[in-house]
Amino acid sequence: MPGIIPHRHCIVCGKAIEPDKTFCSDNCQKEYEKERKKQRNFTLMMFALLFLVLMFLMAMGH
Numbered sequence: 001m002p003g004i005i006p007h008r009h010c011i012v013c014g015k016a017i018e019p020d021k022t023f024c025s026d027n028c029q030k031e032y033e034k035e036r037k038k039q040r041n042f043t044l045m046m047f048a049l050l051f052l053v054l055m056f057l058m059a060m061g062h
């Protein structure tokens, strides 16, 4: 479309940024990495919990 400059949006705050960038600032990058780590920890915790429940069920059976 004419008149529209190619650009992206910061995936954290949604600000318009250059097409080769993912974040508008170091702050937003840090924010994103913090969030990603939190999410990974949560996933790991869920797996650990599932594993424990499975172990428990196996110990209960037979």
Ligand SMILES: [Zn+2]
Binding pocket: 010, 011, 012, 013, 014, 015, 023, 024, 025, 028
């Ligand atoms: Zn941003």
